[in-house]
Amino acid sequence: MNDEKSIEEILDTIGDQHARQVLAAISRESQSAKELAEECDMSLPTVYRRIEMLTEYELVTARTLVADDGNHYKVYESNFESTVISLEDDEYKVRIYREENLPDRFSQLWDELNPD
Template identity: 75%
Template sequence: MDDESSIEEILNTIGDEHARTVLASISREPGSAKELAERLELSQPTIYRRLELLEENELIKDRTLVADDGNHYKEFTCNFNSTVISLEDDEYDIRIFREENLPDRFTKLWDELGVK
């Protein structure tokens, strides 16, 4: 990661006990905010705050689903496989390893090449 602020924000996010609990839970099994509140025995406002924090730092992703009654809701899942935090020369570095699919990798490569 290049941005100092981003490193601090990610460290603060994973330093939050409830954020880690939510992240661990959705890394095992995706869930909605309501499901997570029930599963983790935390209030829905607590869950929503942590989900927002995790989303801001791109540690989770969501998808919108439609319930049987026609209502929409979001299901959250972890969007990375592992994280390495290293300290070298008094500076932290965070590497987040994500599983990308082939079309995403191709698009990223294409963008990096500056092809329009």
């Protein structure tokens, strides 16, 4: 997210009430769009629009499962641990911390502590 427009767009996305409801629901457990619609009391099209928005910023991932009857369906899950929004040098910065980034963050911290 290097340009301001991307920062504004992600702030708008996570600022959306419906998107936050979807994120909260899938942070507890993976759910299908139908389950999300029921839990969040939203229409299915609203859920799909929010999932599309959140997927654009890699905040949500999808897995395809096979039902007992052989039909395929997707479940959605949160793809991040936390988001930090900061104001540095008169500029907003958005950092999204993902679980898979932990080793990279540790390596970066280690390199910063050992400049040799």
